[in-house]
């Protein structure tokens with residue numbers, strides 16, 4: 001079966017070669033779609049690849065009933081409703097590294113063009129005027145560049161600005177004084193940056209917290225004659241406040257690559273001679289476009305081959321080294337969750353996953369998600385996956401806890417899953433035995449040794465002679481073959497359990513007959 005990949009923004013043809021070469025993918029490219037056409041097209045898409053133009057809003061996601069992955073060939077995912085994608089179990093991937101250099105170079109080009117009024121002078125010359133008086137600029141040397149957001153692009157811009165002999169001061173919530181010192185730049189709060197900078201450039205993502213970061217209040221704190229550059233996202237700067245600040249003379253100029261609403265034909269800011277602009281070209285180089293398209297294409301190919309993706313946005317990314325350590329436990333974790341979900345019919349209120357031994361040294365959140373996925377699958381089937389497992393647990397008011405202890409007895413690694421319901425607490429422990437594969441080694445208080453595979457019967461009974469025989473006889477009468485059997489008890493003559501693996505699924509009526517046997521308290525069929 002081929003998966004349908006829909007591309008709705010212009011992507012580099014060289015960059016999408018990995019998609020073209022994949023035998024299990026069919027590609028459709030349709031750009032500049034109206035909203036109605038997009039809603040129609042996504043209906044059949046298994047993957048959707050976009051840049052910044054296509055608005056992947058909640059209604060688009062809801063119209064796309066087959067959609068499994070959204071690829072953003074670029075950095076910013078503010079045009080994608082990531083929350084809606086997560087709720088629907090759709091993974092979002094981006095290409096965080098591929099256009100860093102291009103965006104940084106564009107920022108420096110804009111900074112230089114702004115300082116020397118190059119676009120205005122060029123326009124004037126094109127109009128037939130040889131005017132050398134109007135277009136007097138300022139030098140960058142010894143001026144202070146304020147960088148707000150010192151991530152990949154911000155850091156590259158800072159390094160290049162130093163090459164222009166500028167002083168650089170930056171603010172980023174992750175920036176430490178020590179790191180700033182190493183980079184040879186100043187370090188301060190947003191207000192410090194606003195107060196001392198001659199040029200201010202923003203490089204944060206657009207989020208609730210950064211919307212209108214540069215607003216009327218912020219402009220008021222800046223130096224008179226400050227110049228502003230935005231090659232990050234429209235909306236980080238309040239455009240009306242910028243317009244007023246330019247009109248009042250507070251801001252001497254602005255270079256904008258991005259706008260609150262894109263695309264547009266008219267914009268009030270472009271009526272001001274102090275403003276220079278490009279139509280969101282920061283990432284528009286041959287190199288960046290090829291690189292980002294390759295990155296998302298490779299992730300889409302990996303995804304449909306059942307492999308881990310490199311740049312997930314709505315899943316924590318796991319390094320290759322950690323993945324190698326935890327990946328062997330993925331199936332076990334899911335099966336432990338699935339096992340417990342069958343052990344109770346009560347509403348699950350809380351689940352705790354305890355990692356004991358070597359595993360506890362690693363980031364095991366992916367295993368926790370797998371466990372929760374296994375737990376929820378009984379009721380949600382294929383609606384639950386790695387992406388939405390945690391979200392769905394929250395929605396069903398199931399508290400998820402994760403505990404780690406590096407020191408444990410007996411097993412090199414042990415995963416214990418405990419669920420709490422209004423009536424009981426159940427737990428199951430599993431491990432991987434070197435060379436022998438996965439084992440369930442404990443269920444509630446009983447030690448067992450069971451391969452978590454196929455059709456299991458979990459039977460609680462009284463520790464009395466004959467109980468095991470009666471179960472064996474009844475199963476034989478129903479033509480159900482027992483493959484393996486384990487028994488365990490708490491005390492002689494007390495409560496006991498049988499764990500059987502059988503060759504076929506045990507029907508409800510057969511379970512009922514088993515429950516009616518003397519000394520049998522409870523029977524659960526668990527298909528793993």
Ligand SMILES: NC(=O)C1=CN([C@@H]2O[C@H](COP(=O)(O)OP(=O)(O)OC[C@H]3O[C@@H](n4cnc5c(N)ncnc54)[C@H](O)[C@@H]3O)[C@@H](O)[C@H]2O)C=CC1
Nearest residue numbers: 075076103149150151152153172203204205231232282283
């Ligand atoms: N014009 C264009 O074509 C392009 C624009 N971009 C935009 O540039 C943005 C930055 O890209 P990268 O540097 O690759 O991302 P990044 O994730 O490496 O860096 C973003 C930085 O912003 C910081 N940040 C977050 N909130 C902040 C706040 N309130 N104040 C100060 N700093 C804050 C983060 O800590 C992080 O270090 C992207 O989100 C995207 O919107 C990216 C590529 C091309």
Ligand SMILES: O=C(O)C(=O)COP(=O)(O)O
Nearest residue numbers: 051052053074075076283
């Ligand atoms: O990568 C980003 O965040 C960008 O803004 C680039 O946008 P684009 O892919 O050129 O529409």
